[in-house]
Amino acid sequence: MKLSDWKSVTPFMVYCCLVFNVGNVLFGIDVASFGSLQALPSFLRQFGELGANGKYALTTSRKSIMNSVNFTGKLVGCAVFEPLVERLGFKKTILIAAVIQIVAVILEISAHSWIQFSIGRVFAYMAVGIVEPTIPQYQAELAPAPLRGFFAGNVQVLVHLGSIWGSGMSRAYSNETAPKGWMIPVAMQMIPAILLLIGVPFCIESPRWLITHDRKDDAVNVMNRIRPRSHAEDGRTAREVDAFDQAIQESKSLNGGSWGDLFSKTYLNRTIIITFLFFFQQTTGQQFANSYGPSFFASMGLASDRTFTYSILIALAGLCGCIVATLTTDIIGRRTLCYIGAALATMFAALIGSVGSKPGANQNDTDSNVVIASVILLNGVCKLGVASQCWLIGSEIGGTQMRKKLLGWGVVIDVFAAFLVTFFTPYLQAGPQIQLGARVGYVFMGLAAISFFFFIFFTPELRGRSLEEVDELFERKLWPWQFSKAETHGIGARIAAMEGGDNEALRSDPKQVDPEVAHSEYVR
Incomplete structure (x- = not known):
């Protein structure tokens, strides 16, 4: 990313992206508010049960089910996202999600x-399942x-703004x-949906769609309008559209773009990569910190007001991680951020397990502060890495042909992994048979360590590539670390050059691509 790259950005394009991003705020509010609701006395009095200690609380099974x-x-939502977008377009799909969210809040x-x-x-969450990949x-x-x-x-920057809210x-x-x-707090979730209903009609539809x-x-x-x-x-815009059209027609001639193609020889490698990316984004610690951070702090003996203060800090740490990732991903790359985040997540999860499980840790201010800080920072480093980059890589x-289906598949895996974490964490921490307590951190430590090696040996670098250029890179069966320096020569390379301001590419005919002119080196 260079300063000159911003010359091709217009205020209207920024407006369209910002309006759509309101949908991410919607998701963030729900995640953070429900994590905090479980510690609110008013919520526990309404939906919990009176315990022998005279306090209202959610039973382990009820907490597990509600989360x-x-x-x-x-x-x-994931299942209907792709057919909705294909038939109705991005704008109408988001409007449907906004209506569903309003019904949910009521x-x-x-x-x-x-x-x-x-x-x-x-x-x-049906609305969330639609907006997240869209x-x-x-x-x-x-x-x-x-x-x-x-x-x-x-994506995650706006999610965390919603979380802080x-x-x-x-x-x-x-x-x-x-x-x-x-x-x-629950009623606040209706505001982003209303803003979407107001703002989306003034946005444009995707030119590729x-x-x-x-x-x-x-x-x-x-x-x-957006250039x-x-x-x-x-x-230039007409030539760029011609290039899009040529790439789409070439791709259609090679495959039908069906769901079954995800497991074909052409796309299986990409399907496996997406599967593990979205699995690790939920299982390396961020879902634990967001869903159970407040209740975990309460188990460490914190007063309720401090518990909510620290839950805000969890969201702030995540926001900082997302902002750093957004500003650097076009400079240092996606995979680099992923393995840096995984290495740091391994360290903080290990601190939660080791320090938090010490006898009397909740009575010791130093030990409690180390555990609390580790939970907060665990969310931040996860957002710096895979939790922000999986959405980008998935898109x-x-x-050319399988972006929506692969991203939709990734969100299905995301749902499955999130379910595993939210359902089983209460039973691992304080279940009837297992009471790991803070030692649950070791579980996330192990998963983060495994993800570190996955990001190094299996995750490709797609920084600066056009969407149409990706197919050629995978056709060449490169090792993940070879992607960043590989030269491409097809229509995708020409689109990348055009979007990067290559004057030679802008003057050439998209139907007669000269390989020596079209290869995209400008981002390497």
């Missing part, structure tokens, strides 16, 4: 039983190749025992 059943909704705030509240969360894919298709990491990779609302009502103490639906003239018109006026006047790795 995991919502992922069935996310699974449904179900939640009108709940008098934990079962109805959980049903509302299922609907909320937003990075939309932004990846709008952004020029040198800046795709910045635009498509900022959600945690802050719970902190404000940490001592409230009346129903409004939990109803107001328009081309695949035989609307090439409309694609040129929207490209003229500088000079690009439209000298015909790129499918190449």
Whole structure:
């Protein structure tokens, strides 16, 4: 990423990406608010049970179900995301998700039983299952190749802004025992949905989507709106659309782009990479920190007001990690951030397990502070690495034909892995047969260590490549560390050169690509 790359960005393109990103705020509010809700006295009084100590609490089974059943909704959202986008486009898909979210919030705030509240969360996560893959894919298709990491990779930045919002609302009502103490934080989740309904109609549809639906003239018109006026006047946008069209037609002639192709010889390697990326993004510590951070702090003997303060710090650490990742992914690359984040996650998870399990650790200020800081920083380093990069890589790795399906598959794995963490963590920490307590950190330490080696030996570098260029790279069966310096010569290389401002590529005919001119070295 260079300063000159920003010359091809217009305020309207930034507007479209920001409006769609409001959907990520929606997800962040839900994750953080529910993690904090489980420690609110008003929520526990409404949905918990009175214990022998005279305090209300969620039973282990109820906490496990309420933290995991919502992922069935996310699974449904993942399943319908790709057909919705293919048939209706990105804009209408996001509007549908916003309506679903509004229905979900109404179900939640009108709940008098934990079962109805959980049903509302299922609907909320259906909306999340739609917006999570839709937003990075939309932004990846709008952004020029040198800046795709910045635009498509900022998913988690907005998620964490929502998390801070959600945690802050719970902190404000940490001592409230009346129903409004939990109803107001939950009701805040409706605001992003309303903003989407207002802002999305003014956005443009993806030019690549328009081309695949035989609307090439409309694609040129929207490209003229998201690229500088000079690009439209000298015909650059029209040539870029011609190149998109050629790449799409070539790809269609090679494969049908069906779900079965995910497991074909051409795409199996990419499917495996996506599977492990999204599995590790949930199982290396960030889901634990976000879902169970507040209740974990309470088990360390922290007062309720401090518990909510530290839950806000978890979100802030994640936000810092996401911002650093967004600003550096187009400079140092995706895989580098992944293995740096995994190495640091291994260290902090080990500290949680080793220091937190010491006898009397919750009575020792030093030990408690080390564990608390490790939980907070664990979320930050996970967001620096795979938790932010999986969405970016997922929106790129499918190449011309299979981007939506591969990203949709990744979100299905994400749901499965998140379910495993949220359902089994309470039983591992304080279950009827197993009481690991803080030693649960060792579980995440082991998974983070395994992910470190996966990122080094199996994750390719796609920094600066055009979406259409990825297919050629995988066809050559390169080792992951060879991707960054490999030269390409097809239409994808020409698109990458055009998006990077290569004047020679801009003047050439996309139907007569000279390999010596088209190879894309400009980002290496």
